[in-house]
Amino acid sequence: MHFAEFFKFCQKLLFFLPLTAANNPETTTTAHRAGSFTYDNPAEWQLEYPQCGGQKQSPIAINSNKIVNVDIPAIVFGSYDVFLSNYVVLENNGHTIKFNVPPTIEHQIPYITNGPLKDIYEAVEVHFHWGSPLTKGSEHQLNGKRYDVEMHIVHKNSKYNTVEEAREFEDGLSVIGAFFKVEKTIANIFFPGPSTVFNTVPFVLRYNSTASTRQLITLGSLLANINRENFYTYQGSLTTPPCSEAVTWIVYPDVIPISVYNLKNFWFVRDEEGRKLLNNYRPLQPIGDRKVYYRSDMVVVDYYY
Ligand SMILES: [Zn+2]
Structure with missing residues (x-):
């Protein structure tokens, strides 16, 4: 479909969907389910999920003046580019738009290892956090700056069987966080991985809906122009309940450009109750006595300990 035609189609779709959601008794049910949460009151998550009140929570504000430079190997990306x-x-x-990571055409599960990781961590899921027409929605902040969208690629330590099991352990999970920023001046520069995923968002605006992408992608293509050699890393948690303190975070300083059209699609996503799902990011959490490390292929100033 031609892009302009596609965009018109999406606009029609966006107009239509909220009405159907409002008329659908299933989507207007407001009963509170056990295990549910909203972004209306993230400070209260800990009442139902005690770990959300822990000392190693995410997201955090990363300040490049307060990081520790470390001399560790680069992360190895297995099957990421297949x-x-x-x-x-x-x-x-x-709560988000997500997809489970299928195996590659070579029947491998993409994984990461090395860098700060002592084991092999298999990719499980990709999802996104976003803001609203008035607010940016990345979870982590970098030097006081919040970006438009943050993508999370969730990995599970292969020595555990399930994410539910892995999240009970400090070394259970590793999540890659990547920022997206609207670039108005380069409207025609799109990276195929993110574009393929973002162009499918208009088809999953309703709660519980699913839609398949139209093109095959590699997991690595979602990291687009990011230099994978340079990253921040720290020990933290899931940013949604149960907030398990099981995550080795890998956050890239490089930012991926997206079109304003792609960004706007997120603002029409609806939650379980048919309300607009906006600002699905958790507020910043105290760093406490944790250190944020920076691995670079360029300069090593501090020492590794
Ligand atoms: Zn996330």
Whole structure:
């Protein structure tokens, strides 16, 4: 479909969907389910999920003046640049737009290892956090700056069987965080991985809806122009309940450009109750006595300890 035609189609879709959601008794049910949470009151998550009140929570503000430079190896990306075997299926779970990572055409699960990681961590899921027409929605802040969108690629330590099991352990999970920023001046420069995923968002605006991408992607293509050699890393938590303190975070300082059209699609996503799902990012958490490390292929100033 031609882009202009596609965009018109999306606009029609966006107009239509809120009405159907409002008329659908399923989407207007407001009963509070066990295990549910909203971004209306993240400070109260800890009442139902005690770990959300812990000392190693995420996200945090990363300040490049307060980091510790470390001389550690680069992260190895296994099967990250091999096509995934199926079109990925986006899903609206009421909190985010996500997809589970299928195996590659070579029947491997993409993984990361080395860098700060002592084991092999298999990619499990990709999802996004965003803001609103008035606010930016990245979870982490970098030097006081919040970006438009933050993508999380969730990995599970392969020595554990499930994410539920892995999140009970400090070394259970590793999440890659990557920032997206609207670039108005380069409207025609798009990276194929993120574009393929973002162009599917208009088809999953309703809670519980799913839609398949139209093109095959590699997991690595989602990291677009990012220099994978340079990253911040720290020990933290899941940024949604149960907030398990099981995550080795890898956050890239490089930022991926997206079009304003791609960004706007997120603002029409609806939650379980048919409300607009906006600002699905958790407020910043105290760093406490944790250190944030920076690994660079350029300069090593401090020593590793
Ligand atoms: Zn996330």
